Amino acid sequence: MSKPKVAFYWCASCGGCEETVVDLAEDILGVVEKVEIVLWPVAMDFKYKDIEAMADGSIVATFLNGAIRSTEQAAMARLLRRKSRYMIAYGTCAHLGGIPGLANQYSREQILRFNYEESPSVVNEGGVRPRVRTEEGGHELELPELHEGVRALDQVVEVDYYVPGCPPTPNLTRAAVGALLEGRLPGRGSVLAPDVALCSECPRRESKPVDLAFSGFVRPHQKLLDPGKCFLAQGVVCMGPGTRAGCGGQCIGGNMPCTGCFGPTTRVKDQGAKMLSSLCSNVGPKEEAGIDEVLKGIPDPVGTFYRYGLAKSLLRRKKNV
Amino acid sequence: MNEAAQKAFNAGNLAANAAVRARRREVSIDPITRLEGHGKIDIFLDERGEVERAYFQVPELRGFEVFALGRPAEEMPQITSRICGVCPTAHHMASVKCLDHLYGVEVASAGRKIRELVYHAFMLEDHALHVYVLGGPDFIVGPEAPAAERNIVGVIGKVGVEVGKKVIGMRRRLRELIAYFGGKVVHPVLGLPGGVSKGLAKEDLGRFQALAKEGVEFAQFTLQVFKDLVLKNPEYVKLITGEAYTHRTCYMGMVDERNKVNFYDGQLRVVDVEGKELMKFPAERYLEYVAEHVEPWSYMKFTYLKPLGWKGFVEGPGTSIYSVAPLARLNASEGFTTPLAQRAYDEYFTVLGGKPVHHTLANHYARVVEMVYAAERMVELLNDPEITSSEVRRVPTGVPREGVGVVEAPRGTLFHHYRTDERGVITMANMIVATANNAARIAMSVDRAAKGLIHGGKVTEGLLNKVEMAFRAYDPCLGCATHALPGHLPLELRLYNHHHQLVDIIRRD
Numbered sequence: 114m115s116k117p118k119v120a121f122y123w124c125a126s127c128g129g130c131e132e133t134v135v136d137l138a139e140d141i142l143g144v145v146e147k148v149e150i151v152l153w154p155v156a157m158d159f160k161y162k163d164i165e166a167m168a169d170g171s172i173v174a175t176f177l178n179g180a181i182r183s184t185e186q187a188a189m190a191r192l193l194r195r196k197s198r199y200m201i202a203y204g205t206c207a208h209l210g211g212i213p214g215l216a217n218q219y220s221r222e223q224i225l226r227f228n229y230e231e232s233p234s235v236v237n238e239g240g241v242r243p244r245v246r247t248e249e250g251g252h253e254l255e256l257p258e259l260h261e262g263v264r265a266l267d268q269v270v271e272v273d274y275y276v277p278g279c280p281p282t283p284n285l286t287r288a289a290v291g292a293l294l295e296g297r298l299p300g301r302g303s304v305l306a307p308d309v310a311l312c313s314e315c316p317r318r319e320s321k322p323v324d325l326a327f328s329g330f331v332r333p334h335q336k337l338l339d340p341g342k343c344f345l346a347q348g349v350v351c352m353g354p355g356t357r358a359g360c361g362g363q364c365i366g367g368n369m370p371c372t373g374c375f376g377p378t379t380r381v382k383d384q385g386a387k388m389l390s391s392l393c394s395n396v397g398p399k400e401e402a403g404i405d406e407v408l409k410g411i412p413d414p415v416g417t418f419y420r421y422g423l424a425k426s427l428l429r430r431k432k433n434v
Numbered sequence: 435m436n437e438a439a440q441k442a443f444n445a446g447n448l449a450a451n452a453a454v455r456a457r458r459r460e461v462s463i464d465p466i467t468r469l470e471g472h473g474k475i476d477i478f479l480d481e482r483g484e485v486e487r488a489y490f491q492v493p494e495l496r497g498f499e500v501f502a503l504g505r506p507a508e509e510m511p512q513i514t515s516r517i518c519g520v521c522p523t524a525h526h527m528a529s530v531k532c533l534d535h536l537y538g539v540e541v542a543s544a545g546r547k548i549r550e551l552v553y554h555a556f557m558l559e560d561h562a563l564h565v566y567v568l569g570g571p572d573f574i575v576g577p578e579a580p581a582a583e584r585n586i587v588g589v590i591g592k593v594g595v596e597v598g599k600k601v602i603g604m605r606r607r608l609r610e611l612i613a614y615f616g617g618k619v620v621h622p623v624l625g626l627p628g629g630v631s632k633g634l635a636k637e638d639l640g641r642f643q644a645l646a647k648e649g650v651e652f653a654q655f656t657l658q659v660f661k662d663l664v665l666k667n668p669e670y671v672k673l674i675t676g677e678a679y680t681h682r683t684c685y686m687g688m689v690d691e692r693n694k695v696n697f698y699d700g701q702l703r704v705v706d707v708e709g710k711e712l713m714k715f716p717a718e719r720y721l722e723y724v725a726e727h728v729e730p731w732s733y734m735k736f737t738y739l740k741p742l743g744w745k746g747f748v749e750g751p752g753t754s755i756y757s758v759a760p761l762a763r764l765n766a767s768e769g770f771t772t773p774l775a776q777r778a779y780d781e782y783f784t785v786l787g788g789k790p791v792h793h794t795l796a797n798h799y800a801r802v803v804e805m806v807y808a809a810e811r812m813v814e815l816l817n818d819p820e821i822t823s824s825e826v827r828r829v830p831t832g833v834p835r836e837g838v839g840v841v842e843a844p845r846g847t848l849f850h851h852y853r854t855d856e857r858g859v860i861t862m863a864n865m866i867v868a869t870a871n872n873a874a875r876i877a878m879s880v881d882r883a884a885k886g887l888i889h890g891g892k893v894t895e896g897l898l899n900k901v902e903m904a905f906r907a908y909d910p911c912l913g914c915a916t917h918a919l920p921g922h923l924p925l926e927l928r929l930y931n932h933h934h935q936l937v938d939i940i941r942r943d
Contacts, residue, residue, distance in 0.1 A: 125496070126519070127516050127517060127518050127519035127520075127522070128518060128519040128520045129516070129518075129519020129520070129522060129620040129621060130519065131519070131520075132519050132520060132619075132620050133620060135563075135567070136606070136609065136619070136620075211516070212513060212516040213496060213497075213516070215501040215513075216496070216497040216500070216501045218501060218504075219497060219500045219501055219503070223497075223500050224495065224497040224500045225495075227499055227500050228495065228499070228500075228735070229728050229735070232499070232726065232864050233721055233851070233862075233864055234720075234721060234724060234725055234726045234737075234864055234866060235725070235726045235728065235735065236725040236726065236727065236740070236744065237727070237728045241728045241729070241730055242728065242730065243495070243728070243729070243730055243731065243732060243733045244730045244731075247730040247731040249730075249731060250486075250487065252476070252478045252486070252487060252489070254476060254489055254491065254731040256491065256731065256732070256733065259495055259733075279516070279621060280519060280618075280620045280621070332506060332508055332858075333508055333626060333631075334508040334533070334537075334626045334627050334628070334829070334830060335829065336829060337827060337829060338631065340632070363613070363617045363618045364617040364618065364623045365617070366617050367615065367616050367617020367618070367622065367623045367624055367631055367632055368617075368631040368632040369617060369623040369624070369631050372512065412506050412857055412859050413504055413505050413506055413509075413859065415504075416504065416505045416506075416509065416513075
């Protein structure tokens with residue numbers, strides 16, 4: 114019997130998800146024995162045309178990481194969707210848009226203007242910008258156009274499963290690959306991680322106050338952080354209550370608060386809105402001036418509550434006029 | 435000449451030109467594999483099938499500098515690490531050093547040592563990744579080997595499963611050290627202005643000391659593998675020192691007060707094509723020394739030495755193009771502070787014929803020499819009694835305004851520069867990443883390799899791989915280089931004929 118075919122692909126991503134696959138460490142040798150990897154750009158040489166030539170549905174699973182930003186990425190996602198029985202959004206960017214999704218707060222024009230004109234290190238008196246078509250010395254050169262907006266994978270193609278995390282942990286990855294090879298998969302559309310809030314597996318959960326009343330928020334650099342006490346109890350914003358468990362509280366283990374990369378549980382529609390409402394309902398002062406004073410400790414609500422999920426959130430993106 | 439004759443002459447001329455153009459061809463490699471990020475190479479051939487020019491293009495741009503606006507500065511080490519998941523620790527450290535400067539806070543001594551420890555563990559594992567997985571397959575398996583074997587699996591086939599396990603195991607343990615302090619290995623969270631969030635518990639010291647010691651042995655083992663498989667093979671040595679892979683440019687690297695290589699802190703030193711010191715400056719004055727040039731055919735900007743001005747893609751005496759990364763660091767310094775690395779440094783220049791070394795592929799060798807230093811430095815740091823101190827952070831009290839932070843990333847010098855309002859909220863962020871510092875030289879290397887290797891319009895897979903090798907040697911991180919929109923980047927090589935018709939596309943992915 115031939116081995117099941119698996120593909121890894123990356124779109125708008127940083128490569129961290131790929132590193133996690135490599136971090137399966139010794140296990141990767143076991144995985145390599147059990148499956149046939151037909152596409153893995155970061156580590157192996159393959160050609161697109163080989164994928165195009167494959168029969169539809171002949172890849173058992175494609176693990177696609179990264180958000181979708183360009184037409185080329187969207188086309189590749191569609192091709193792999195067609196060739197694969199299961200399309201798995203791997204990592205936060207494919208799942209929710211990820212940190213690159215924060216770019217949806219700004220326009221393409223702003224990005225181009227800063228990069229090629231306003232940046233203090235740029236010397237560009239002629240105002241040259243990269244162009245879709247350039248002719249130089251008789252050579253015509255093309256660049257893909259940049260698209261407005263960053264999308265999560267399921268905003269482009271149907272997704273069967275999600276492996277959350279920025280990046281996902283090797284454990285979750287191993288479990289996902291195992292479930293796939295052994296056909297032990299949950300309902301289609303599931304996120305392959307526990308459906309409870311991070312607080313439930315947090316080593317500091319004992320010190321989480323039942324009744325929170327914030328008289329002010331402290332930013333992590335503003336005081337020495339107690340390595341054993343719930344961050345919320347220290348007045349530091351921690352996304353744990355609005356974030357899915359499964360990472361084992363890694364950032365907490367590094368003595369820093371959760372920033373929400375696993376996204377919400379199924380009971381929450383919008384991670385940012387959920388955290389915002391839960392924190393705001395616990396603000397001590399009840400009059401406007403007092404509330405404003407407390408919220409000064411959160412100078413960037415979008416970046417704090419929608420750090421990873423802006424592309425998939427109710428806010429989506431800035432409208433470009 | 436009468437009007438009719440003039441017309442006929444012009445028409446003939448046009449036809450002749452068109453005919454010449456029709457026979458010209460163009461090659462394109464897309465996408466580039468085994469590097470981080472995505473790239474594209476267009477090769478234009480003339481009527482004889484010789485290369486007119488090869489362009490190395492970066493087809494993506496991200497928006498980190500713009501979407502950093504409005505973010506609290508202390509979040510930048512975590513936000514900017516997402517520029518690159520392969521070298522997140524480099525961005526994290528450059529960013530947190532930028533915060534130290536921004537807040538004018540002196541870093542707690544033990545905190546600085548922990549940062550350095552994490553950083554050297556990262557340099558060692560990242561270099562090992564390149565040697566065994568990303569760049570090494572070209573040499574270990576061979577540049578002409580079939581594509582399906584030129585990868586980590588092929589490497590394991592060549593050096594044996596035991597060695598493969600050793601490599602993977604060593605990387606795993608080094609990455610566990612990073613995760614111990616950073617919470618996560620990919621996108622660590624330890625950095626805060628004034629120090630780190632977490633210290634080293636005394637009971638864990640022993641196992642990390644043992645790891646560092648093994649790291650030194652592992653680095654020396656890798657150096658030996660490199661000598662045996664590469665330096666003892668005359669074909670490879672010929673390839674490394676050949677003109678197709680040689681450029682005479684300036685070099686930049688960070689050095690300590692004795693001009694020894696330093697990955698974490700120091701001044702930036704630039705040497706010219708003869709290896710003489712041309713500039714030396716502290717990080718915060720980077721805008722006086724480096725500038726970025728824009729070309730309309732790539733989203734990547736091209737960095738050059740500002741006092742010399744942009745002179746185009748030219749090399750030799752007077753060039754304003756400089757290079758960074760291992761080759762450059764060894765050229766721009768006067769050695770290492772640790773004994774085994776110093777010995778390897780001396781041997782490196784002896785083998786390659788003295789300073790400076792202009793052979794791009796020597797980056798692979800220099801990278802292995804740096805592995806020895808990274809491991810030795812880990813041992814030093816772990817033997818320092820202060821490493822287990824619990825005083826790892828000072829809370830900043832100054833008013834934030836502007837900061838610059840620089841580290842030597844595995845792929846070269848990395849600059850972060852932020853301005854904030856008085857609350858420490860970002861009003862300007864500028865970053866020059868290692869690969870951007872190398873962009874101009876990479877573009878030249880691709881052009882040179884194509885010209886040196888492709889003749890008579892004959893393009894084989896092995897040849898294309900050798901063109902790719904010209905830039906894989908830099909371990910270019912195009913994810914980093916396009917930090918400006920979310921990006922990806924394998925390589926596409928397109929061959930165009932002289933009519934500018936696309937005759938072949940070789941995409942690897």
